[in-house]
Structure formats: structure tokens, C-alpha cells
Amino acid sequence: MKIAVLGGDGFVGWPTVLHLSDQGHEVHIIDNLSRRWIDTELGVQSLTPMDSIQERCRIWYELTGRRLGFHLIDVAKDYDLLRNWLAEHKPDAVIHFAEQRAAPYSMKSDRHKNYTVNNNTSATHNLLVALTETGIDAHLVHLGTMGVYGYSSVGAAIPEGYLDIEIEDLQGEKKGLEVLYPTKPGSVYHMTKSLDQIMFQFYAQNDGLRITDLHQGIVWGTHTEQTRRHEQLINRFDYDGDYGTVLNRFLIQAAIDYPLTVHGTGGQTRAFIHLQDCVRCIAIALENAPKAGDRVKIFNQMTETHRVIDLANMISKMTGAEIAFVPNPRKEAVENDLIVKNDQFLALGLDPITLADGLLSEVVDVAKKYAHRIDRKRVPATSAWTKDIAARVETDPEGKRLKSVS
Ligand code: USQ
Numbered sequence: 001m002k003i004a005v006l007g008g009d010g011f012v013g014w015p016t017v018l019h020l021s022d023q024g025h026e027v028h029i030i031d032n033l034s035r036r037w038i039d040t041e042l043g044v045q046s047l048t049p050m051d052s053i054q055e056r057c058r059i060w061y062e063l064t065g066r067r068l069g070f071h072l073i074d075v076a077k078d079y080d081l082l083r084n085w086l087a088e089h090k091p092d093a094v095i096h097f098a099e100q101r102a103a104p105y106s107m108k109s110d111r112h113k114n115y116t117v118n119n120n121t122s123a124t125h126n127l128l129v130a131l132t133e134t135g136i137d138a139h140l141v142h143l144g145t146m147g148v149y150g151y152s153s154v155g156a157a158i159p160e161g162y163l164d165i166e167i168e169d170l171q172g173e174k175k176g177l178e179v180l181y182p183t184k185p186g187s188v189y190h191m192t193k194s195l196d197q198i199m200f201q202f203y204a205q206n207d208g209l210r211i212t213d214l215h216q217g218i219v220w221g222t223h224t225e226q227t228r229r230h231e232q233l234i235n236r237f238d239y240d241g242d243y244g245t246v247l248n249r250f251l252i253q254a255a256i257d258y259p260l261t262v263h264g265t266g267g268q269t270r271a272f273i274h275l276q277d278c279v280r281c282i283a284i285a286l287e288n289a290p291k292a293g294d295r296v297k298i299f300n301q302m303t304e305t306h307r308v309i310d311l312a313n314m315i316s317k318m319t320g321a322e323i324a325f326v327p328n329p330r331k332e333a334v335e336n337d338l339i340v341k342n343d344q345f346l347a348l349g350l351d352p353i354t355l356a357d358g359l360l361s362e363v364v365d366v367a368k369k370y371a372h373r374i375d376r377k378r379v380p381a382t383s384a385w386t387k388d389i390a391a392r393v394e395t396d397p398e399g400k401r402l403k404s405v406s
Contacts, residue, residue: 001093002026003093006098007097015275016095030098032077043378059230076126090138096124105383140210165178220251224279239253251360253321259322261380268308268333270306271340273301273304285297319364329382
């Protein structure tokens, strides 16, 4: 297949590009390199040293003889460039990762909220219009999030995207209806993924676009089979309070002897998936495209659920790290249950990688290797969800952790 990967320079985008290229597909990266600019804005860097995208592509070619295309296009802003590129190259599939993906970053200020909404919704809509306009019939695979559902299963398993409900007609007779599972986003970032769902529903129904939406959980891990092959193919790895995700953050914290930053009581249950499984799932989704006229195909792309406190305890036991219960900068349930269906990927052959000491220590080893690159002041998560929360918490003068001020 000829595949365009929008956002192919990012944390999941880059390993996906390599995985698909390794499978023999012709892969083109379309990216505006915004994630690298955000590093500059925030004054942090990936734990792992990253080469330029051109250099990464060159190394991959030297190793494998497979070429990767790189096209500097801002999908949210350069509509004409995107449409013309699609018309000229006619990819069989387009994978859409080109969105701002951090919840804390999306909640930092009014400017960050606006940026996240404008960037993410424009990127998605530009792509949908461009696919419609060019008529190239490419399968669109989008990286969505488990967060569109909110984080409570009300005692029943969260289905894969759709819910069968009954509603009474005017005669009082029960009628069946299939609806998108109600969205309950917990941040501006998650809200943009909920808006994406509506846009996908419309374009699948109105223009027959073939769309798969992957509702992914929190990614952990750092390597895939391909990124491991050469030091310069290494993936980016975020540990800071805005972009680092919980399990990877705890592993880094353990490696540098920093107390594990559990928000609140740690009763939040979330869905998780290893990076290697993410790229496998995307390849499986590509092989199982919906037909024109089908509803949007939705997969829950996660393999297990855990409570934040259980993860902290597990890592503490493994490494001896101290646990710090810090005031939660987010507005979220103190505790929640979460049961999730993921039958479709399992039925299509996914054999999940689950949390195991060996794999966890692999991340700790990466952290130890690059510990000299960590700025400890960037570890606390300081982006508060509301002004009230911001007034109640602050970082201590050494930037070590959040503390309550009232
Ligand atoms: N948390 C801590 N301590 C920390 C960091 C986070 O206790 O140091 C807690 C948070 O309060 C939250 C949970 O851990 O309850 C998860 O936070 P996270 O930063 O790991 O994940 P989240 O903000 O939800 O976002 C991440 C990705 C996003 C993806 C989402 C999947 O950044 O792109 O869509 O995970 S999901 O969470 O299933 O919606």
C-alpha cells in the first residue's frame, strides 16, 4: 500500500512509520514538526536525543534500503498543499496523528485551549474535505482516545464506539437505535477528539468516506522492533508534566530517585497499551478497512486497565521509589471503575504485551542511560484544570512537587 502518515514525526507516528515501512509499504510522512516547536516553547526536550526527521529517514534508508518520503505540510493550515499532495500521490490509506495530544498542555491557558481546538479540528476537517474533494477513496485511520468515553463504565463494559439503545415512539412502542457512545471528555484535548467523532460520522454517511477511529488508551514503553535497530532511530520520550504520560513518568521518576507523583489518592483507573501493540493495531486496522457507505469502524485500542496507585505501588516495589501523594491539578473523579471491550483487535490476532517487570525495567534502563538530560524542575505537572484549582496548588520553590496552599 501507499500510506501517508500525518504526524509521522511524533511519539506514536514515528514507530508506526517504521513498522509499516518494514512491512513493505510505501510510506510518506506529512508533518509540520509542531511537536519539536512545542519542546522549544516549553523549554524541555525529549529524554532520548532525537535527530532531525530527514536524518532519521536517511538512517532508515541506509539500514533497510527502504525510502521514506517527508513532506513539510501543516495539515491544519495548508489546505491547498494537502489537497494537492493527496491528488498527486493518491495514497491507499491516510493515518491521521496530526493533532496536539497532551491534555495538560491543552489546559495551560486560554491560548493553549484555542490552539488545541483550532489545530485539531481544522486538521481533521481539512483532511476530510480534501479526501472528499479529490475522490481518491483512501482509507482514513484516525488515532482517537479512550478519553472520549469519560472514565466510568457504570458497572458495564464500554463497547467499541456504539451503544444500542431503545426509545419510545409517539405510540409508546419501543424502537431500537444505535448511537455513538455518549462522549464525556475530561480536557480540551479530549473534547477535540469527541468533535472529531462527529465529523467522521458525517463524512462517512454523506460522502461514503471509509474511516476507522482508534480509541487508544495511555501508551507506555519506548521501543519497538524497528526503533531498537539503530541509536538514531530512537523514539522521542516525554517525562515532563505536560507531555509525559503517567506510567512512563513513574518509571523515569523511579530511575532518578524522584518521588512518584500520584495525583490525589491515585484511585483513577485508566486503560493502557504498550507502544509495540499500538503499531501492530494500526497495521491490523489498515488490513481491515470498512467499505464505502459503512458506518465509521471504531476499535478500542487498549489491552489492560490499572489504577494509578496500583501502578505506583508496583514500581515502588520494583525499584524502591518513594510515593508522593500530590494535590491533583486536574478536575477528574477521585476514583472510578473502568471495564472496556477490546474484542475486535483480539479477534483479529492481537496478542497483547502486558505489564511485566522485564519490560518495565527496560524503560527504567532507558531513563538511567539518559538521566543526565532530565531537568528535575520539569517533572511536576503544574497545568491546573480550573482557576480554583490553580489557586489551591502551587509548586514548591525548588519545583519539586505540587503542594496545597490552603
Ligand atoms: N497522573 C498522575 N500522576 C502523574 C501524571 C498523571 O497521577 O504524574 C494521573 C492523571 O491525573 C490521570 C492519569 O494519571 O488521572 C492519566 O494521565 P496521563 O497524563 O497519563 O493521560 P491523559 O492525560 O489522559 O492523556 C494520555 C495521552 C493522550 C491519550 C490519553 C488516553 O497524552 O494523548 O489520548 O492518554 S486516555 O487516558 O485513555 O484518554
